[in-house]
Structures are given as structure tokens and as C-alpha cells.
Amino acid sequence: MSRAPRSEAVSFRVRAWLALGVLAACAAGLVARAVELQLVDREFLIGQGEARAVREVTIEAHRGAILDRNGRPLAISTPVESIYANPRELAQARDRWPELASKLDINRKQFEKTLEKSAGRSFVWLARHLTPAEAHAVMKLNVPGVYQRSEYRRYYPAGEVLGHVVGVTNQDDQGIEALELAFDSWLAGEDGLKRVIRDNTGRRVDDIENIRAVRPGGDLVLSIDTRIQYLAYRELKRAIEDNRASAGSMVVIDVTTGEVLAMANQPTFNPNQREQRATAVARGWLRNRAVTDMLEPGSSVKPFVIAAALESGRYTRNSIIDTGTGHFEIGGVEVNDEHPLGKLDLAGVLAKSSNVAMAKIARDLEPQQIWNTLTRFGFGKVTASQFPGESAGHLPHYSNWRWAVVSSMSRGYAWAVTPLQLAQGYAVLGAMGVARPVSLLRVDGPVQGRRVISEANARTLVSLLESVVNEGTGSRAAIPGYRVAGKTGTAWKHNGGGGGYQKDRYVAVFGGVAPATNPRLAAVVVIDDPRANRYYGGEVAAPVFSAVVGGALRLMGVAPDAELAGSADPLTGVARMGNR
Template sequence: MNHIDDKYLKRKELFEFNNVGRRIFVMTVFFAASLALIGRAVYWQYDPRLEPENENNARYLRTVEIPAYHGSITDRHGTLLAVSAPLYSAWIDPLGFDDKHIATIAEAADIKADELRVKIAAAEDKRFLYIKRHIKPQVAERLRALKIEGLYLDQVYKRFYPAGEITAHVVGLTDVDGRGIEGIEMNTDEHLRANAGSKQIMLDANKRTIRTIKLLKAPRNGETLALSIDQRIQYHAYRALRKAIAKHKAESGSVVVVNAQTGEIIVAVNYPSFNPNDRRYNFADRHRNRLVTDTFELGSTIKPIIMAVAIDGGYLQKDTVIDTAPGHYQISSGKQIKDIHNYGKLDITGIITKSSNVGISKIAQTVPRETLWTYLSGIGFGQTPGTVFPGEVVGELRYHTRWSPTDHAVISYGYGVSVSLLQLAMAYTTFANDGWRPNPSFIKDNPYFRKQQVFGAETARAVRKMLQSAMSKDGTGNLAKVKGFTAAGKTGTTRKLVDDKGDDNEYTAVFAGFAPVQQPNFVCVVVIDKPNGDDYYGGLVAAPVFSEVMSATLRFMNFNYDEPPVFDISNALPLVKHLHQ
């Protein structure tokens, strides 16, 4: 029995020993496999060959940029006004670059070899140098085909402006690195700007990507921005403005069209302009958007505003008649106020139609200074328009306590108050919009829309009728008529200030108006600076531009005629007679 027990115990011990051995073996294999996996992972993250002292490091492991594109800018209908096009940038590591390739690279990149040689020599202690930036795809292909070690190509994006100079002042431009430096590009840079990503890749000896090691930073594309501008009308306005400036040999000019109900800016053009796609011949003084950065004295375009203040404040009755004879009068300060003609007795509509300085100054002096200042301030004078456009100015409206009796009188026909073109346009929206003034916006659907009531609806409608009369055959704005549509508006002509005095040889011609009269949707203001020759009046220089621009606006916005169009067929009569012979 004891013998059997001994055998059993020996077998049990042997089994247990073998079982322990197996466990040790399995654990050893598992541990070795784990070490191999960990070692391989470490190997991919760290390789002695990639130490800084190894000059071949760059060909194995590299951090590369993942491009992202700048947000596009469109007009209100989706037409591209600014877009980022894919291009390439060529660069080298000067530290290990072989100079024997300079001539070959220069020829392929269309640059001078001597200039490239100097450039590389100046950066010999650096690890990065651009050979050429924003290369077209066909040039990039030529460089890539060279297969030169140490020459790299990165995809980048360059800003392109399809409308060129026509929308340049509104859209603005970016610098070489894609940062907005003018216009909407600058104002909305935070939303438009792209944030490039980066990743770590492994290359073989021929600089071919083996694999992506890891994503370091995800790219973020910029947002698309839709402007309130209508590119179709913008083009017609730019052409009409350029033609007028050439005809009258003027120094510059601007046009704006605003939706009177929403405050959206439909047209905003300046001439001269600049081409944002070719900056070799750009001049800094052409970059500013004169609509919001330049000011001028209002001239007679302020007269309807003064009339509205007097009516709305109860200082004037609609049947009031003012005696303007003998065409001039002297105020208490001794200042002589004159009209071009002796208009005799005029009702309040006649004062606007004939643009009488005598009549409007007499009306203005019935309104207390503080009241007049409050209305002018409320209409937006002396305030920023609120578009937050770079360079937006407040103009000049001195506080009423600083007004002299002369100031009180001459403000009524536009001297002593300076505004931007956009400020004047927004003031006229009160006549088109039953006394309400919306805030202006270059962005479609005016995301920050608000409005303020300046005049009562009845006052606005009364002045609207006066401004329609000013465009009759007896008014100063006759040349601003729009075929097939009723329109209303006022001319203005002011002498340019030189050393704080009016210059008899330099003028600013202005026209401000709206259409259609029964349901005014659009306000348009035209300013022509320093027209030369005898035709320098707003009614002769600026009014015809208003006619062209407003006509294009109403046609493209699909408005129906609200009065029978009258067409000039005098040139066609000889042909008709000939056909009937």
C-alpha cells in the first residue's frame, strides 16, 4: 500500500511541476510579446537615426501643414467676390542644400538665378527659406519633375477677386499670409480666416510619404460671408460713375444705393479704384472707401431735412408762404444770404423746387438751435453710421451752443455740417421710409437690424412730395428722372474748403434721391468731387448718374413701371420716313 502511495505522490508532484512550468512558459512568451509590441511602438516614436546631429533626419520624419482655405465672400445672390485659389509655395532647407541646383530651380520657377543665389547665401544658417510663394500649378509641376533633394512644395491658398476693381473698396484685400488688411476682409477677418492644421508623417529616402504618424492639429476652413451688394447693379453703377468723371474731368466720385426699409447697402462704388489682384501699381490713397471715410459739406441736399424739422416740430405750416424778394437778405450778424434769382413769394414746396437759400434760411431761423441740433443728430449727423467698416468717420456737427447767428442760418443750405456719403443716404431713408431710419449694413439680411423714428410719417410724406416736385421740369433735379418710374430727390453744390474758406474754383456736386415715389424702396446718393469746367452743379454732373444707377437698380430688382415711360424717338424718325418712301 505504501508503495502505491509513493508512486501516486511522485506522479502528482511531477504533474504539478509540469503545470507550473507550462504557466511560466506561457507567461514568458506573453511577456516577450508585450515587450516586442512596446518596443515597436517606441521605435515608431523614437529612432536614434532621427537625432538632431544626424543630417538625414529630415528625410524620415517630418511635420507638415494641412492647408485650410479662407472663407469666400459673395454678393447677395451668391456671385463670388473673393475666393481662395489653391497654389503652391516652394522652399528649401539652406543648411544642407546643394548650390549646384540653383540655376535649374531658377529656370523652372521663372526667377533670376543670381537673385536666388544671394537669397540662399543670406539664409545659410537657417533651416527654412521660401524659393517662391504662390506658384501656379504648372510651375509647381516643373519644379516637382526636377526631383531635387532638399526642394519641397507645399500647397497653399491665394486670395483672388473675380470682380476686381468694381468691388475692391468694399471687399478689401488680404496680405500675403491671408490676413485681412482692408475693407470687409479686415472687418470680418476672424470669421473668414482659415486655421491650417498639421500632421507628422514618415518619408522614405526619395521623400515619398510612407505613412501618417499622427494628426497634430485639425484644419479649420473659414466661413463663407454673403454681402448685401448686388454685383449686377454694382457693375452698372461703376460704369456710369467712371463715364461721368471722365466727361467732367473730375478728381473722384462715389455712389451708394441703400434699401430704405432694411438698411442693406446694395451698391457701393468709388472711382478711381484699384485692382486687388495686381498690387504692383496700387496706390495707398486709392484703397480707402470714400463712402465712409471722406466727408463733404451737404449743400442744398440738407434743405429737405431742414424743412422736415420745421414741419415736424410745429414751426411751419404746410400752407406757409415765404417772401424771398429781392433775392437776398441780411441776417443780424451782417451776413448776406443770396439766391441765384429773385423768386419772389414761394410756398414751402417752391422753396425746395427752386432751392432757395433765402427761403430755407428764414425757415431755419424759426427753429430753436437746440431743436435743430437734436433733429440733425437724431438723423445720424455727427454719429458713426454703424457699419463698423474700417475708417468709418462721424463727420462734423458742432454742438448748438457753439453756433453763431451766421452758423444757424448757413447750416440750412449745407455749410458748417460735414457728412460722409453713407450718412447722407441714411438721412434720406427717413423720407422714403415714413420717418424711420434703419441702421446700414454691408452684410446680407442685416443681422443687426434696428431702426429709429426721426420724423412723423405725415412729415416724411409731405417732404417726399416736395422732392418729387424738385425733379420736375421746373426743378433743379430734372436730369435725374428715371424712365418709367417716379423718383424724388435734391441736388447740391458746395464749394470746397481751402484753408477753412470756400474756394470759387473747386466744387463738390451731389444728388440724393429715392424711387419709386409711391413705395420708395431704394435711396441713391451720388457725389462727384472737383468737376472741371462750367458744368459743376449737382443737377448737371451728379443727377444724370443717379438716373442711370436707379434705372438699373429698379430693373434688376424686377420693379414694374409706375408711370408710362417716355422714350426719345427723334433719332428714329428719319429711318421711319425712309422706310415709308
């Protein structure tokens, strides 16, 4: 009887100690695990937690604005909203897809195809650049896996008037054309980066820290004067329509600084209409013809050959060239004038645009002398404009010249220029022989240049070119109240790869400076393939020069050389010409 109670007591103590030992072991295990978690695995666990809840988020930099020389906006980035989805989450609400597709105005089958194709991803764009109201309507549906993100969209207030100069950005606000591309790194700035905490639905709960500060893009101030640009756009478009031409370009340069005040092309495009971009690309409307397209300039480059003659010392303004019967032939190469012009001084050579006289002058000069003069004017190489895709033109080295080449070059064939290069050449004449770098950015302060020809010879040339407008082929370039110096050009269009020329298709050109007494502006007008029974440069290009440069001089407050006569344009105050 006495052993049973003792045996039960011993058994109880054993069980108690055993339970206590188990509890102690568990407690020791928990303490060891706590030590391991808090000390040994602490960094690993923190990392795992942050990987699930902490994200690095990009802070988009605001793209800088593009402004004209007077501060008018030409390109600005405006806030827009975009909708994206997590396909994995959105797959759980497949029954909501039709409703979502309808609200986004997306074809249902295309919407489903996009999501199914992105099923394994965690991000896909559903709609970009919506208005706040449109984005709010989508988010109001409260579809799982659908999120909203703020972005920027580029807007171009001047539209097609400056499309070729300013360019365009893609949907990610990156420059892809013209100056938007050339100065993309400056305009774009640098995105910032910060660390945030998100909940299990992906929504941001709190900001933890800034990793990298955002650097906004810088503004870009162009040399363009929107007022003059509009004049060039309007008059060039009118000339293209009136003369049924296929294309055209105009460049206006301030000769005192080298700044491009206007650069217009036709056909053009509106950078705000992204949906029409494919058509514009296919038709070649995106390229800036004034910078990228080469042309054989015809008689418009005769002044630069005359410059070589004056610089050689063999010719003066009073030199006489006998054109005889208007026919000249050496070594089987023939040069002809439309009709006999007899004996001409240099003013008469340019005013009458004598091919025979130009050939005889070129024959008297060393090829190297001509080539050196032309290259100093900037022909055969790109300008300092920094415009993407600029052409250097084509000026063959003098070592390859034969008489056939020399005679052709003297009248503007066998070499090619861009409208910008030609305008730069006339700007050198207007600056009395000094070349200043062409700039599409506003220039503040005086600009140093390099001398191309002597001041005396430059003044002589400007005076000679006045005779072209006063007495010769460029009469329609005259500007009431201002003295104008310039030269017409009419060239056959080249056959391209086939060689030779299309003698029923032309390029009409006029280049000049004004006021001739103290030049401020140089401009070139190119009309490609006019087909309205008018094709001479003096007929179709010169009137555009008159209207645009006359308006620009008045807008800039350049004092006229004489009182205006006739009715005035209400926009510019420049008297209208009776015969345009």
C-alpha cells in the same frame, strides 16, 4: 616533468575563468544598459527619435468665399503651389543655383543674395502662388533642399467693380482691406494640426495622428447686388470721364431693409493685380471714399433742416417764406440767392434751393432742435456698416453754434458727411421716417427700425422733394415711368488746412428716393471737382442717379408708376433719357 603539465593546466583554468568573468561582466553591462535604455531612458530616447523624425504640420484652413446677395462669387480662394527651400541643404548644391534661379525667373544675383542671407535658417520662400505646371517644372529639376507646398490664392471675379467693398488679402490669404479685413476671423477659419513622420530628406513618410481638426472659413453673403453694382460702376465712371472730375462715389440702399445694394467709387483698383497695389496705395485708390471721405454736402442736406422745421410744429408745407430781394443779413453775416425769388412755400424753397429762405427757417428754430433732428438721421456718427476706417463725419455740438454757423449749416456748410451717411439719411425719408441699420451683409427677414420723424412729416418731405425733380434743379434725375423725389447740391471745395473755400472748384451731389409713391431705393451720387464747364449737382450728379436707380428698379421688378416712353437700354429695360 610532472609539474609543467600541472602548471599549464592551472594557468589555462585561470585564463578560462578570467575570460568567462570578462564575458559575464560584458553581458551584465549589456543587460544593465538594455534595462537602462528600455526602462530608465525610454521616454527620453523616444522623444529624441521623434524630434528627429516626427514633425507637427499645419493643415491650412480653406478661406471662405464672399458672395453677393444672389450667390454670385465675389472672392474665392483657388489652390496654388509655392516653392520653398532649406538653405542649409541647398548650399550643398550651389552649382545648381543658376539653373534654379532661371527656372523660377528670378534675378541670379538677387537669388544668391537671398540664399546667402538665409544661410543659417532651415526655411525660405523661393516663389509663391505658382500654377501647378510652373511648380512641377521647378520640382522636376530635383535640386536638393527644394520643396513644394500647396497654398491658396484669393481671386476676385468682379475685379475693380467691387474692389473697394470686398477688399483684398495678402500673400498669406489674410484680409488687409475692406470687408476681407473686417470679417477676417470669420472668413479665415482655423488651421488644423497633425503629427507626421519625415525621412532624412524631409519628405513625409506617414501620418501619425491628428492633433487639431481644421475648421474651414465661413462664407460671407453681402447685401450687394452685382447687377446694380455694375450699373453704378459704369455710370459713375462715365460721369467722371465726361465731366473731367477727379473722383466720385455712389451708394444705393434698399429703404425697406437698410441693405446697401451698390457702393461704387472712382478711381478704383483691381484687387487681382497685386503688383499694382503700391501705386494704388500711393494715389489713394484703395480707400473706399463712400465710407471714409467727408464732404460739405451743400444744398443736398436742406431737406433735413426742413425736417427739423416740420418736427418743430412751426412750419407746414404751406408756410410762406419771403426771400425778398434775395439778400439777407444779420449781425454782419450775409446770405444770398442767385436772383430774387420772392415769396416761397416749402416746395418752392427746395425746388429753387433758396439759401435766404433756409437761413430764415434756421433762424426760427432752436439750435438744439436742428441738432437733435440731424443726429437722429445718423449724421455725426458712424453707421452700422462695420466697414473698417469709416468716418463719423463732422457735426459740431449745438452749444458751440453761433449765427454764422447756423446760417452756414442751413445750406450745407460748416458740417460734413460721408456719402454713406447721406444715403442713409435719404433712406430714412424713403422709409417714411424710420431708420434701419445700414448693412453690407444680406438681411433675411423683416428689419425693425426706430422712428426719426413722424410718418406724416416724412410723407410731406418726399412730396416736397418731388417738386425739385418735376419743377426745380433736379429735372435730370427723372426716371421715365417712375416718380422721383430728391435734392441737388453744389458746394465749393474746402481749402483744407488753409481755411476758406476754392470758389472755382466744386463738389456736385444728388440724393433721392424712388418711386416716390412707395419708395424702395435711396441713392446718393457725389462727383468731386468736375472741370468740363459743368459743375452743378443737377447737371453732373442727377443723370447718374437717373440711369442707375432706373435700371435698378427695373432689375428688381418694381412696377413703374406710368408707361415707359422712348428707346430702352438693352441691359436694364429702362427708357433712355433724351438729355443726360
